[in-house]
Amino acid sequence: MAMATITLGHEAMATEFHATVLADDTGYARQAMAAAWHELDRLECALSRFRDDSDIARLNRLPTGGETSVGVDTFHCLQLADQLRRHTSGAFDVTYRSQTPAAPDQRLRLNPRGCRVRVLAAGVEIDLGGIGKGFALDRMAQLLDQWDVRCALLAASSSTLVALDPPPGTTGWPVQVGPARDARHPQLARAAISGSGVARQGRHIFDPRSQRPATANASAWALAATGAESDAWSTALMVLSADEARGCLASHPIGGAWQLPNAEPSTRLVTLRSEQP
Amino acid sequence: MKRRDFLVVSAAALAASNLPAAEAAKPIELALIGAGNQGRVLANAAVLTGQVRFRAVCDIWKYRRDPAIALLKNYGPEPKAYEDYRQLLAEEKGLDAVIVATPDFVHAEQTIACLRAGLHVYCESMMAATLADARSMVAAMRQTGRLLQIGCQRRSNPRYLHAKAKLFQEAQLLGDVTALVAQWNQPYSDDAGWPRRFALPDDLLKKYGYADMHQFRNWRWYRQHSAGPLATFAAQQLDVFHWFLGTLPRAVLAAGGVDYSKEHQWPDNGMAVLEYALPERVVRANYQVLMTSSAGGQGQFEMLAGSDGAIKLSENPKYAGIYHEAHAPDWDDWVRKRYLVKVGLPPEDKPAQGAATEAPTEAAVRETGQVVPYDMPIAVEKPVHQYHLENFFAAIRGQARLNSPADAVLASEAVALRITSAIQSAKREEIAPADLG
Numbered sequence: 001m002a003m004a005t006i007t008l009g010h011e012a013m014a015t016e017f018h019a020t021v022l023a024d025d026t027g028y029a030r031q032a033m034a035a036a037w038h039e040l041d042r043l044e045c046a047l048s049r050f051r052d053d054s055d056i057a058r059l060n061r062l063p064t065g066g067e068t069s070v071g072v073d074t075f076h077c078l079q080l081a082d083q084l085r086r087h088t089s090g091a092f093d094v095t096y097r098s099q100t101p102a103a104p105d106q107r108l109r110l111n112p113r114g115c116r117v118r119v120l121a122a123g124v125e126i127d128l129g130g131i132g133k134g135f136a137l138d139r140m141a142q143l144l145d146q147w148d149v150r151c152a153l154l155a156a157s158s159s160t161l162v163a164l165d166p167p168p169g170t171t172g173w174p175v176q177v178g179p180a181r182d183a184r185h186p187q188l189a190r191a192a193i194s195g196s197g198v199a200r201q202g203r204h205i206f207d208p209r210s211q212r213p214a215t216a217n218a219s220a221w222a223l224a225a226t227g228a229e230s231d232a233w234s235t236a237l238m239v240l241s242a243d244e245a246r247g248c249l250a251s252h253p254i255g256g257a258w259q260l261p262n263a264e265p266s267t268r269l270v271t272l273r274s275e276q277p
Numbered sequence: 278m279k280r281r282d283f284l285v286v287s288a289a290a291l292a293a294s295n296l297p298a299a300e301a302a303k304p305i306e307l308a309l310i311g312a313g314n315q316g317r318v319l320a321n322a323a324v325l326t327g328q329v330r331f332r333a334v335c336d337i338w339k340y341r342r343d344p345a346i347a348l349l350k351n352y353g354p355e356p357k358a359y360e361d362y363r364q365l366l367a368e369e370k371g372l373d374a375v376i377v378a379t380p381d382f383v384h385a386e387q388t389i390a391c392l393r394a395g396l397h398v399y400c401e402s403m404m405a406a407t408l409a410d411a412r413s414m415v416a417a418m419r420q421t422g423r424l425l426q427i428g429c430q431r432r433s434n435p436r437y438l439h440a441k442a443k444l445f446q447e448a449q450l451l452g453d454v455t456a457l458v459a460q461w462n463q464p465y466s467d468d469a470g471w472p473r474r475f476a477l478p479d480d481l482l483k484k485y486g487y488a489d490m491h492q493f494r495n496w497r498w499y500r501q502h503s504a505g506p507l508a509t510f511a512a513q514q515l516d517v518f519h520w521f522l523g524t525l526p527r528a529v530l531a532a533g534g535v536d537y538s539k540e541h542q543w544p545d546n547g548m549a550v551l552e553y554a555l556p557e558r559v560v561r562a563n564y565q566v567l568m569t570s571s572a573g574g575q576g577q578f579e580m581l582a583g584s585d586g587a588i589k590l591s592e593n594p595k596y597a598g599i600y601h602e603a604h605a606p607d608w609d610d611w612v613r614k615r616y617l618v619k620v621g622l623p624p625e626d627k628p629a630q631g632a633a634t635e636a637p638t639e640a641a642v643r644e645t646g647q648v649v650p651y652d653m654p655i656a657v658e659k660p661v662h663q664y665h666l667e668n669f670f671a672a673i674r675g676q677a678r679l680n681s682p683a684d685a686v687l688a689s690e691a692v693a694l695r696i697t698s699a700i701q702s703a704k705r706e707e708i709a710p711a712d713l714g
Contacts, residue, residue, distance in 0.1 A: 031470025038314070045660075052594075052656040061658070071321050072348050114327070114352050146340075147472040 003151070003168065006030065010037040012044050013133055015157045021144075022151040022167055032147035036140040036154075043139060046071045047132045049125075059117055060125050067118040075115035077128060077135045080228050082110060084131070087252040088236035089244065092130060093208035099123035104208065134194060134231025137162040141227075153188070154227075159195055159234075162227040163188040177221045177258050178269035184258065186276045191255055192227040194234035196220050198262075207239045214239040216262060223256030223274075233257065242270055249273050304330040304353075305670055306372050310362045310387055311379035312336040312345035315401055319376050319428075320345055322663040324352040328670050333369050335359040337485050338493075340475035362387050366394050374424075374673060377401060381509070382486065382502040385410035388425065389417040397424040399669045403512045404683060404690050406504045411690045415683045424672050429516050429681040429689070430665035431579075431592065439655045440588050441521050443616045444599065450617075451583025452605060454555065457518050457562035459579040461510040465537065465569045469494040498541040505543025507533060507566045507700075508693040510577075515551070516681075516689035517579040517590065518562060525688050526551040526562070528707050531699035537569045545569050549696045564696075586648075592661050599651040608651065620650040688713040 003022045006029055010017045017040060023029035049056045055074035062068060070078075081094040085104060095107045102121030109118040128135075133156035140154055141162050150165045153173045166172045172187025177195070186193065196205060197219035207214045222233030237245055237259055249257055249272060257272040307329045309320050316336070323329050331349040334356045336342040342358055349356050359365040374397040377387050385405045391398050404427055405411040418425040431437045444450045468491065476490050486501070487493040496502035497509065519525055533547025546569055551562040578591040585605035591597040599617060601608055611617045657664075671677035679685075691713040699706045 028470060028473075030467060032472070034467060034469070052658050053660050058658060069325050069327055069352065071325070072351050075351070112351070114324075146475070148474060 006033075008033050008037075010040065012037075012040045013048065013136065013156070014050075015133060015159075017137075017157075018155045019140075020153045020155075021149060023149060028147075029149050032144055032149040035147070036143050039139055039143050040136050043073055043132075043136045046074045047077060047128050047135070049127055049129075056126050056128060059119065062119040064119060064122045067116055069114050069116050072115055073135075073139075075110065075112070075117070077131060077228070078108070078110055078117065078126075079112075080135065081128065081131050081232065082108075084229065084232040084236070088233065088240070088248050090209050091207070091236035091239040091244070091248070092232045094126050094128055094131065095124055096206050096208035096211070097125040097127050099125070130235040131228050131232045133157075134160045134162070134192060134227030134229070137192070137227035156227075160192060160227050160231050161188060161194075162192040163190065165189065177223075177256075178219075178260060182269045184269065184271070184274070186223055186256055186274070188223070191223060191225060192230040193221060193223045193256070194227070194230035196234040196238045197260075205235060205238045209239075216241050217259045218262040218267075219260040221256070221258045222254060224254040229254060237272070242272060245272050304328060305374060305673055307331050308333040308335065308365055308369060308372055308375045309345060309349075309356075310335045310365070310375055310377045310391075311401075312338075312341045313378065316341070316376070316378035317345060317348070318660070319378055319399070319401070319662055319666065320349060322660045323376065323666050324349065325659065325663055326667055326670060328667075330354070331356045332372060333357045333359055333365050335362045335365045337361075337481065338475070338477060340472065363390070366390060372396055374398065374669070380496040380502050381504065382406045382496070385414050388414050392417045392421040392423045392425065395421070395423065397426075397669070397673050399426045399428065399666065400683075401428040402686075403504060403509050403693070404687070406502065408691055408694050411683075411687055415687050418683050424669070424679055425683040426665070426669040426672070426679045427681045427683050427686045428662070428665065429513050429686050430662050431513065431517055431590070432520060432680040433665040433668045434592065434657060434661055435664065436594070436597070436653055436655050436657060437517065437590055439616075439653055440590055440599075444588055444611075444653070445521055445581065448608075448611050448616055450586050450599070450601075450608065450611070451581060451588065452585030453557065454522070454560055454581060454583045455558075456560055456582040457551075457553070457580070458564075458582065459514045459518070459562065460565045460567070460575070461506075461514060461577045462565070462567040462570060462572045462575060463577075464571045468498075468538075468540075498538075498543055500542045503543070504694055505697060506568050507544055507547040507549075508697050510566050511549070511564060511693035511696055512686075512690045514577075514579050515562065515564065515692055516686055518553075518581070519689050519692070521581060522553065522555065524553050524555055525710070525713050526553050526692055526708055528552040528705055529692070529695050529699045530705045531696045532703070533566075533700045543697075544700060547696070547700060549699065551692070551696075592657075594657065597652070599653065601649040601651060603647060603649070612651075615654050617651045618654045620652050 004026050006021050006026050008019045019033055021029045046055045048054045055070040085093045090104055093104050100121045100123035107121050107124045137154045152164045154162045163173045166189040172189040175188050177184040205214045217238050220234050220237030222230045224230040256274045259270045261267050312334055330353045334342055334345045337360050346356050375391045377400040381403050384400055388398050388400045471490050471494050529551045531549035533544035535541050537545045546567050548565040553560050576596040578589050578596045580589040585602055587600045589598045668680045672679045
């Protein structure tokens with residue numbers, strides 16, 4: 001049976017998600033994607049800070065010293081976020097909205113026993129906006145693997161793409177990084193890529209270290225093993241200077257990292273790291 | 278006992294509980310029977326209470342059972358896996374309660390066995406696929422003296438509780454109740470599939486009552502396994518009216534059919550009109566379930582409408598609202614008491630305070646006064662099922678009474694099942710009180 005391509009969309013996390021799937025049996029692939037969208041909706045219920053009943057909203061209401069159990073998915077996402085905060089020297093931080101003098105590593109305590117989270121300081125606020133979509137795409141990709149639907153590209157808007165196997169006869173899903181005048185074209189297979197920038201939504205990325213809008217870069221891209229990592233790293237790369245970013249990447253390398261510095265319109269794309277030619 | 282009195286009593290009981298502190302803090306030992314989508318929702322909500330320890334998970338499908346165990350072992354010792362609930366009951370000693378979230382046609386058998394094993398049971402709604410089965414569950418609850426909470430979780434939802442006690446009963450915002458409207462509309466979705474390499478073998482499917490994997494994954498559409506989506510949603514949503522009004526319908530008219538998905542056995546769209554004889558007047562409920570369209574995104578809600586206003590309830594607050602009729606006495610006192618908050622009108626409809634107005638030189642002809650929207654200052658701050666499970670756990674500890682014991686919601690199940698029989702008969706069916714007990 002010849003492979004056919006289907007494209008499907010779904011709205012969640014205030015974003016349009018899209019899936020491109022190549023499959024012999026498109027009916028089966030649609031069923032797999034229905035299960036994947038269900039997983040996405042389930043995760044949104046736990047991770048959204050805009051739902052009163054979500055884990056994150058409950059954490060954001062806790063007083064200083066308050067502690068609660070959260071769902072396993074929320075806990076794993078917070079663990080990942082904490083790891084990525086350390087890998088990026090604090091440039092990515094899900095507590096960036098907090099109104100507190102407490103240092104970022106003194107705001108939350110994560111206890112795997114019972115998936116318990118303790119809020120250590122007044123004014124702590126969690127926003128998974130810089131990691132949640134990538135985290136959800138990773139879960140969807142895992143689910144498609146269980147269904148043996150292996151040739152697919154999943155996207156949260158155009159900001160994070162998670163690739164499973166590439167189309168037959170290719171080495172990866174072609175993606176573009178950087179402005180058209182100075183673009184790179186990595187191939188994406190069993191990896192994820194995310195872009196962050198100020199072009200679409202204005203200056204919406206904060207530097208958690210200064211609590212001010214990030215000004216160093218106009219755009220940034222990160223290629224990593226998972227959507228959660230690429231999502232978080234693209235945000236961090238918006239915040240970090242090129243030298244700071246190189247320092248972080250030397251200790252914690254990812255597949256690719258690019259910045260478009262916020263200097264002049266003619267500024268060229270800076271490749272900080274790329275495993276592909 | 279009236280609901281309001283009960284709240285006072287249960288609050289006092291909580292304050293002056295005679296349970297030793299160690300006993301009160303002891304986790305409730307639980308088993309989960311049925312680890313599908315709803316089972317996972319309930320397991321997650323149960324562990325968030327911090328009051329339970331899951332000892333066992335039972336599901337015939339390893340693909341569902343293993344993730345539930347993986348989830349639960351984060352909150353305590355790893356639960357033991359079972360395929361057959363009978364083996365679970367034979368081997369697991371020291372359980373306090375079970376959560377039953379299997380397909381409806383096995384609820385009665387499993388629930389009754391658990392009750393007879395001395396366990397308290399939280400059973401998902403619907404109670405059963407037939408009225409005979411539902412009645413047998415109530416009988417077992419009474420015989421064993423164990424608790425049987427049915428998953429009509431709206432009865433524990435703080436917004437529903439506020440609406441009933443404060444807005445409907447105390448403030449009497451509706452004036453005279455004149456109509457009831459409820460619906461469950463959802464976009465069409467293809468039948469559920471399954472990952473092929475996790476398909477169950479035919480002999481195992483047949484052992485547990487399924488012809489094949491498609492039937493197993495889509496049991497709600499089959500007469501052997503379910504009373505169908507229309508009855509399922511009606512049992513929960515019409516229960517809200519019965520709970521608020523304390524009245525059951527005396528007649529039903531209904532229409533529906535397998536109009537869209539021809540391979541299904543239960544109607545995908547259905548409409549019913551139910552007639553309620555209140556002491557003062559007859560009111561009718563207009564109820565519909567569309568499994569083929571969101572019909573403009575109006576979603577799911579239950580609305581009580583009256584001469585002075587309407588209370589529209591939904592588990593999803595975006596579909597909910599409280600509406601004041603233009604001619605009705607104002608609700609300012611209730612706003613001051615924080616029973617309500619005003620959502621507001623478009624600016625052009627708001628008269629400016631103290632504004633000078635010119636004497637009219639001619640009569641203004643205007644459209645009917647606008648209905649003013651309000652909301653409740655009550656947020657649902659936990660997953661909706663968590664409130665209902667907390668009520669179940671408090672009842673097990675002797676600190677509360679069940680909000681939806683099986684005998685209280687049996688009548689709503691019976692009404693829901695009468696809708697499907699009215700579709701079959703295609704005529705108005707009179708409902709005698711004895712039919713609903």
